[in-house]
Amino acid sequence: MARHSKADGRTVYTVVPRQEVKPGAHRVEDDKVPLAHRVSAIVVAAGVAAGTAAIANAATSGSSTELAAGAAELGALPDQQAKTITTVHDVNPGSQVGRLLQFQQMYAQQTFQQATKVAADAHAQREAAAKAEAERQIEMRKPAKQREVEAWIKDAIKILQANGTNIDNGSIDEIYTIIMKESNGNPNAVNNWDSNAMRGTPSKGLMQCIDPTFRAYKLAGYDNILAPVDNIIAGVRYTYARYGGFHNHPGLVNMNLGGGYLGY
Structure with missing residues (x-):
């Protein structure tokens, strides 16, 4: 509905017909949608x-x-x-x-x-x-003999660790060197000519322990001086007790200085 004013002061109302929304028709949105x-x-x-x-x-x-x-x-x-x-x-x-x-x-x-x-x-x-x-x-x-000796050393190190010795596989080369110098890797080696032999206590086994030393430093259950692992255990424990470790082993120290191996 719209209202209009005439010149003579009359007000005229015009009714605009309502448009129906047909199906499908679209309502145009105001551009001012919020x-x-x-x-x-x-x-x-x-x-x-x-x-x-x-x-x-x-x-x-x-x-x-x-x-x-x-x-x-x-x-x-x-x-x-x-x-x-x-x-x-x-x-x-x-x-x-x-x-x-x-x-x-x-x-x-x-x-x-x-x-x-x-x-x-x-x-x-x-x-x-x-x-x-x-x-x-x-x-x-590595030669087969070296692999065999190092396997014995590794077994001995595990047992020593389990019984409180502060040692790891970093000492394999040092122990191997001592063994090869002392017995050439022969677990049945017996020295019958040195001063120990003269006193009736020949050095035996891989690390050439004499019987009194072996008995003093062996571990319970590892009692055979000619058994490779048993002999290594006693030899390592003796080295730690007397020299504090391989860094002071006389044979290794002299070799590091350019000299020959010395017995311990």
Whole structure:
């Protein structure tokens, strides 16, 4: 209805017929639609996209909770059935967009961290395998006799460690040198010509222990002076007791100075 004024002072009312909205017709939106309404529409669309992604992810991962949450984003389930997701219409549009962006950032960071860990683990495994193979190759190049003697030394070191001796495989070369100089790696070697033999106590075994020394430094259960591991145990414990370790062993010290091996 419109009102018009005539020149003579009369007021005339004109009735404009109401237009019916036909099916399929579209209403033109006012260009001055409030900004909040537009942002809300964008957020709803983002929520639909996020819900769709959540459903797709849950479908592949088999997570019923994520599937329910994704459905809630699409409006398929009540909020109370998808407690991990807050629907768009319950929160401020700006904060909802921020939450979605934060979720995507966290997901990307987690994925990157997982990929980095997998790569690091794979690299560490390759390095460990390469190191083990290099050590195996070194061992295979050693003479059979050396591998046999070093196996006895390693067994003795494990027993010594278990019984309180501060020693590790870093001492293998030192013990091996002593053994080769003292007995040439023969566990049955007996010295019948030196001063100890003259006194009736010949040196015996790999590290050439005399009987009194062996009895003083052996470990219980390792009582055979001619048994390789037993002899090494006693020889090492004697070296630690008398010299404080291999760094003061007279034979090794003299060799390090450029001289020959000296008995201990």
